[in-house]
Amino acid sequence: MKVRLAVAVCAVAAFASSTLHAQSTLDAVKSKGYVQCGVNTGLAGFSQPDSRGAWKGIDVDACRAIAAAVFGDATKVRYTPLTAQQRFTALQSGEIDVLARNTTWTVTRDTSLGLNFVGVNYYDGQGFMVPKKLGVTSAKQLNGATICVQPGTTTELNLADYFRANKMSFKPVVIEKLEEVTNAYFSGRCDVFTTDVSGLVSTRGSRAPKPADHVILPEVISKEPLGPVVRHGDDRWYDIVKWTLFAMLEAEELGLTSKNIEQNLTSTNPSIQRFVGATGDIGKMMSLDNRWAYNVVKQVGNYGESFETNLAPLGFERGINNLWTNGGLMYAPPIR
Amino acid sequence: MRARAVAAQLALLAAVAFVVWYLASNTVANLEARRIASGFGFLAREAGFEIGESPFLSYGAADSYARAILIGLINTFRVALIGVVLATVLGTLLGLARLSRNWLLAKFAAGYVELLRNVPLLVQLFFLYAVITENLPGPRAALSPLPGVFLSNRGFAFPVLQPHAAHAWIGVALLAGMVLAWLVARWARRRQALTGQPFPAFAAGAALVLGLPLVVFLAAGAPLALARPSLQGFNFTGGAVLSPEFATLLGGLTLYTAAFIAEIVRAGVQAVDRGQFEAAYSLGLPRPRTMRLVILPQALRVIIPPLTSQYLNLTKNSSLAVAIGYPDLVSIANTTMNQTGQAIEGIAIIMAVYLSISLSISVLMNWYNKRIALKGARA
Numbered sequence: 001m002k003v004r005l006a007v008a009v010c011a012v013a014a015f016a017s018s019t020l021h022a023q024s025t026l027d028a029v030k031s032k033g034y035v036q037c038g039v040n041t042g043l044a045g046f047s048q049p050d051s052r053g054a055w056k057g058i059d060v061d062a063c064r065a066i067a068a069a070v071f072g073d074a075t076k077v078r079y080t081p082l083t084a085q086q087r088f089t090a091l092q093s094g095e096i097d098v099l100a101r102n103t104t105w106t107v108t109r110d111t112s113l114g115l116n117f118v119g120v121n122y123y124d125g126q127g128f129m130v131p132k133k134l135g136v137t138s139a140k141q142l143n144g145a146t147i148c149v150q151p152g153t154t155t156e157l158n159l160a161d162y163f164r165a166n167k168m169s170f171k172p173v174v175i176e177k178l179e180e181v182t183n184a185y186f187s188g189r190c191d192v193f194t195t196d197v198s199g200l201v202s203t204r205g206s207r208a209p210k211p212a213d214h215v216i217l218p219e220v221i222s223k224e225p226l227g228p229v230v231r232h233g234d235d236r237w238y239d240i241v242k243w244t245l246f247a248m249l250e251a252e253e254l255g256l257t258s259k260n261i262e263q264n265l266t267s268t269n270p271s272i273q274r275f276v277g278a279t280g281d282i283g284k285m286m287s288l289d290n291r292w293a294y295n296v297v298k299q300v301g302n303y304g305e306s307f308e309t310n311l312a313p314l315g316f317e318r319g320i321n322n323l324w325t326n327g328g329l330m331y332a333p334p335i336r
Numbered sequence: 337m338r339a340r341a342v343a344a345q346l347a348l349l350a351a352v353a354f355v356v357w358y359l360a361s362n363t364v365a366n367l368e369a370r371r372i373a374s375g376f377g378f379l380a381r382e383a384g385f386e387i388g389e390s391p392f393l394s395y396g397a398a399d400s401y402a403r404a405i406l407i408g409l410i411n412t413f414r415v416a417l418i419g420v421v422l423a424t425v426l427g428t429l430l431g432l433a434r435l436s437r438n439w440l441l442a443k444f445a446a447g448y449v450e451l452l453r454n455v456p457l458l459v460q461l462f463f464l465y466a467v468i469t470e471n472l473p474g475p476r477a478a479l480s481p482l483p484g485v486f487l488s489n490r491g492f493a494f495p496v497l498q499p500h501a502a503h504a505w506i507g508v509a510l511l512a513g514m515v516l517a518w519l520v521a522r523w524a525r526r527r528q529a530l531t532g533q534p535f536p537a538f539a540a541g542a543a544l545v546l547g548l549p550l551v552v553f554l555a556a557g558a559p560l561a562l563a564r565p566s567l568q569g570f571n572f573t574g575g576a577v578l579s580p581e582f583a584t585l586l587g588g589l590t591l592y593t594a595a596f597i598a599e600i601v602r603a604g605v606q607a608v609d610r611g612q613f614e615a616a617y618s619l620g621l622p623r624p625r626t627m628r629l630v631i632l633p634q635a636l637r638v639i640i641p642p643l644t645s646q647y648l649n650l651t652k653n654s655s656l657a658v659a660i661g662y663p664d665l666v667s668i669a670n671t672t673m674n675q676t677g678q679a680i681e682g683i684a685i686i687m688a689v690y691l692s693i694s695l696s697i698s699v700l701m702n703w704y705n706k707r708i709a710l711k712g713a714r715a
Contacts, residue, residue: 084674085670085671085673085674088674088677088679089679092370092372092677092679108675108676108677109677111371112372112373112676112677113372113373113677114367114370114371114372114677142570143569144568144569144570144571144573145569145570145571146490146570146571151385151667151670151671151674152670152671152673152674152675153674156385156386156671156675157384157385157675159385159386160384160385160386160397161384161397163386163397164396164397164398170386171386171388171571172385172386172387172388173388173581173661174387174388174661174663174667174671175659175660175661176658176659176670177659180462180659180660180661181661183466183469184469184661187466187469187470187489188469188474188489189469189489189490189580191570231370232370232371233369233370233371
């Protein structure tokens with residue numbers, strides 16, 4: 001009896017572990033009918049459920065755009081809220097198809113984690129927020145401060161580097177959940193809260209009892225290019241996610257928005273004709289419908305629209321996240 | 337028949353070994369296929385992150401991951417050891433209080449046990465942490481109930497003795513006093529057994545334990561210089577600081593586990609037959625002695641095994657530190673995993689450490705249990 005049970009266990013284990021390799025991500029996504037997208041547990045402007053439980057944010061828009069490109073339906077997404085610590089394991093293990101969770105692109109992550117960063121959907125940098133009443137005006141004055149930070153982030157490492165480089169000391173209070181760590185800061189447990197400037201603006205705008213009581217110091221101590229991530233070794237899926245991101249940028253550059261793209265289906269501009277799939281077969285090259293980019297813009301909008309609806313209301317400025325044609329860093333390779 | 341049973345068991349063992357081997361080799365193959373780094377080489381690399389509390393051993397961001405994990409281990413040990421001692425004391429008091437004839441005391445103990453035992457520990461930790469950080473003032477407005485003692489949301493800062501060469505000798509004297517007191521007590525017991533003459537062993541012992549260090553202390557010229565904490569810049573420097581995270585975790589673990597220990601103590605005492613009380617009273621033993629000499633030795637046999645699992649629980653529950661930011665082993669191993677991406681290795685380290693801690697506690701408690709078991713009784 002026991003022997004038979006053991007054999008059965010072996011068989012199940014063998015079956016379970018051999019299925020890991022079998023399918024490409026695109027086939028798996030198509031057969032289950034939705035994109036499983038890893039997002040933040042709640043960062044206003046990037047990914048956060050609204051009052052009706054619908055996820056909103058530019059990372060969420062990246063997920064919806066992928067679904068629009070693959071299925072022609074931006075609603076075919078399921079979200080997995082992940083903490084900073086869970087995110088890579090969730091992607092590595094195949095629990096999610098793509099990670100769009102304000103994740104910084106670094107060489108270690110790109111090479112040793114078995115992951116690929118597809119591009120950048122927000123150029124960020126790390127900053128410090130302090131209560132106004134402390135009277136601090138520069139990060140250089142923070143020697144000896146107690147600093148709230150989330151673990152498992154590049155933030156934690158940059159912080160240590162910055163203080164070492166400037167021969168200052170600090171006491172970290174390391175709490176995993178964003179909600180708990182911001183509570184610790186707002187209750188005065190820490191003098192300083194540090195994360196990406198976008199995170200500071202969003203936290204101040206959405207969680208501070210009185211946003212005006214907190215200032216963000218002028219120093220930006222790191223480069224934090226945030227972008228979606230996929231697993232190593234599935235180039236087709238990598239291409240789809242990457243070009244979906246580029247399509248949103250290209251649309252803004254071409255002046256295509258969710259409102260006017262319908263009329264542009266009949267445009268005579270060859271770039272637009274290629275973009276909406278009226279000519280050429282770019283979609284087929286990506287194993288997608290030829291109107292993939294049209295669907296993305298029609299249902300989700302271009303990058304600028306996504307920025308305006310999600311980030312601008314919180315007080316974000318376009319800054320370096322503007323198109324290259326407007327003096328920013330956002331640049332998509334040609335879609336042709 | 338017997339041969340068949342052995343064969344079946346061997347086959348089962350082989351099957352389990354095969355499953356383990358299969359899963360392990362499959363994992364390694366998959367990691368390699370996805371080019372995910374594996375192995376323990378990362379332990380020697382620079383950690384690059386800071387840790388809030390590193391008692392007994394210095395640590396900086398330039399130290400290795402191995403040292404960071406060691407700091408986490410020390411922090412786990414620190415909270416678990418102190419927690420076990422405090423929970424045992426508090427639990428025993430509460431357990432006995434619940435048996436007390438004093439109505440108010442008994443009901444209070446009962447209420448405490450029911451409340452603390454039935455609210456999840458994590459919730460209690462969040463609650464305690466919020467109470468500490470939200471209610472106490474900032475460091476600049478710190479409460480100072482005694483000169484040199486400060487209570488703020490940065491923790492409890494208090495003066496400590498400035499280190500002095502004589503302190504080590506005072507410790508040695510204390511140790512010597514304890515050994516001597518034990519020898520005296522042993523001698524007194526034997527003498528009383530032989531001759532029937534009592535000897536004030538407790539008083540003599542107390543004199544030895546307290547007197548010897550005092551003599552050394554005075555001989556060294558009473559070195560009592562204090563390092564007082566003072567507010568400098570953002571925080572208190574000098575003296576010692578009990579951080580809110582440590583206080584929360586220690587308090588939470590102690591209060592929660594004490595509720596369970598109280599029940600175990602109560603059950604242990606009630607498990608002793610009523611006749612034992614009556615027999616002791618009829619021999620003329622007063623109530624405290626009845627407890628100490630007759631009831632507790634028998635109750636301990638019932639108490640120790642479940643108490644062991646409470647100690648194990650407390651130690652393992654200390655991993656909830658992650659939630660409130662106390663840098664214990666799990667918290668630091670988690671950070672390490674995230675920075676290096678080597679989750680399997682990190683989890684393996686956590687599992688190995690908790691397994692060894694738990695097995696050590698088990699071995700120790702089993703040894704103690706055997707020692708107090710009824711002599712000649714079958715286990």
